[in-house]
Amino acid sequence: MDVLSASELRCLFSWHRGSPDAQTACCPGVMEENLSHLVLLLKRLDIADMGQCKFLDRPAPEALMQALEDLDYLAALDDDGNLSEVGIIMSELPLEPPLAKSLIAACEYDCVDELLTVAAMLTAPSCFAAVEASRKEAAVALWRPVMHDAGDHMTLINVYNAFDEAWCSANFLSHAALRLAVVIRAELLDVMQRIELPVSPPAFGSPDNCTNIKRALLSGFFLRVAHDVDGSGNYLLLTHRHVAHLHPFSSYLCLQPSPSPPSWVLYHEFTISSDNCICIASEVHPQMLVELAPQYFLGNLPASDGKELLMDLRQSLAPPSADLDSQEHNKTQKDSSETHSQPSTELCAVQ
Template sequence: APESLMQALEDLDYLAALDDDGNLSEVGIIMSEFPLDPQLAKALIASCEFDCVEEMVSLAAMLTASPCFVPLSTHLEEAVALRRRALLHPNGDHFTLINIFNAFQQLTPHPCPRGADAAVPPADAGDEGWCRKHGVSAEALRLAGTVRAELLEVMRRIELPVSPPAFGSDANALNIQRALISGYFLKVARDIDGSGNYVMLTHKHVAHLAPACGYLLRPPPRRLPPWVLYHEFTISQDNCLRVVSEIQPQMLVELAPQYYLSNLPPSEGRDLLMEL
């Protein structure tokens, strides 16, 4: 539809992927090198600036591969849910995905294939058992490993810097949030009443956290984050935000001032940001 095309072009413009003539900018050309959606490509490029490439490339692979969580059998649900809960990261779902990928990679050595035609690494009995115990898909995680290797190959080919791993430090967590906001600042929502009714800032639609969201899987008392960045929104199925992590609102103004100070439609959320 023409409206969808115009929205896509507008989003690319906000991501600085287009120049004044509507052609790909230098950033846009680099983004186009990656087989990723524009927002994820922009976040990955931003990770070079914020020294969190190792983590962001793992996250990009996890978001691109098949969903890693599998439906739980009723008789195993409680035990698996407890083990899965141990993998939850306090900073949100994006960090949990990195956690899961790192844990899977540490089970046994996984050769990193090079090139787009590389095969998925063979299955390992230990991997499969660990995945069953935690309710995650070994196939999806192996595919993520392959995607990750391909993304790193692209980065090496176009000579983007790859920072060393630093997952687990406060500084690294902040840098991952900065990289994510650099790409996903159009996908931000605010809890308007403290009970999980999230208004998406770009078009004021109200949504809720998906049942598999880590914030809902934690033991009581649960604390729902007031501001979140989300990976996707599914209005047709269950009106849910999927893959959600908490952010600090001042980071939106810091990293995307053009949008949040000039182009964000009037709303209570905009008023709050203007006061920061």
């Protein structure tokens, strides 16, 4: 049996995934690539000795170790390195692991209907047609009515809910890409029903729905968070230590009047190019990061101004009982030290 190349394995095990926005045409560059989806499926197939890379034509230990680390952060692996219950469910979904984890988390936040749409739109090729430079302003003007002020993920839901063939033709949108998104969404829904995951009814537009969508997305994409370091849209990718900017077609840049750049964003992917674009970004509150992934953001995240801000936020959010406990602990230590000067009978009484 011939040894498969890495590219052949990726084609065998993964969806054809186009860029989720018009960044492919406007921000050509190297896309962030990760083997976590491939490793997840290989784990499901119980392929052993992955560290030896026997299934690849060239060893890539760094990429494999990074993929295993990412899966561990997503709770897809147990203490022995095997698939956890969450990892088994994630492997059932034909999605990249962060997106699969987000879809599972949506069951908890009652936004499964919306996450199915987001997952389908992010998995299908870009629905935004490539336009010539001279027609970009016209295209943005046509896209603006469906752009959502809560972020680009909500914009994708708006586009999906509004499209039809005539509307796509008139608005520089790809009808074929959106039709594929419909097929992908239907398949994802079938998988969820087959494995008996709860599917909540549509609630897009309700007061808490956008917040719940972002919480579900953060459950899977907490490794893809960026912080505006100077208030002018220069984003430091917390995990990669790379500075990037919002994509020119992001709703935060195209809406009128244009809002201030969000301080913290969750992004789907980024391009390493002359423009260094963050693609598909939605504002998140740093409190969500502290609540949903404290182990990563307060522990494993490399030192940075962003981490210090999160540490300060965690301290400010500490419940009053924590302060009382700290005071009581200090008092106990003081009392204990004082007992060393007392007779042994008193010491026994304190103990």
